[in-house]
Amino acid sequence: MVDVSEKSPTRRTAEAHAFVAMSAEVLKALPENPKGNPLEIARFAGIQAAKRTADLIPMCHPLPLTHIDVAAEIVKGGIEIRATASTTAATGVEMEALTAASIAALTIYDMCKALDKGIVIREVRLEKKTGGKSGDYNRRKP
DSSP states (O other), rough: OOOOTTTTTTEEEHHHHHEEEEHHHHHHHHGTTOOOOHHHHHHHHHHHHHTTTTHHHHOOOOOEEEEEEEEEEETTTTEEEEEEEEEEEESHHHHHHHHHHHHHHHHHHHTTTTOTTEEEEEEEEEEEEEOOOTTOOEOOOO
16 A cells, blocks of 8 residues: 555545446336335445445555445436545545445446346546645546
C-alpha cells in the first residue's frame, strides 16, 4: 500500500457509473422478478460493497466513509447505475464508488440471468472526483 501518512485529511467525493445492457423483454419483466426488485437489491449491494472495498482490492486503504449512495434507473436499452461516495481522509474514494457501481451491476445481472444470459455490463467508469492533492476531475467538462 502507498504510505499516505504525510497527507492531510480532506473532504473527498467520487461518482462512478455503470450500464447494464439488456433486452426490452427483460426490462419489461423486472417487476415480476421472483428474487425481488433488482434495482432495490442492487442499491443495497452497491452500498455494502463500497464499505468492503479494502477487503476486495488488496492495495486500497480502508476508509471512514461518510456517505454512500447508489441509484439504478431503467433507461432505453438497460439500467444505468450511478454510485457516489464521500469521506474526509488522506486518500480518495474513487475505488469505493467504482466498486459500488460494479457490484450493483453484477447484482442486476445475477437477478436477471435466468431471463437472458446475454446481459452485458459495460461503461464502468469514474465520472468525477473532488478533493486531494491531484485536485478535481470531471469526465464531462462544462
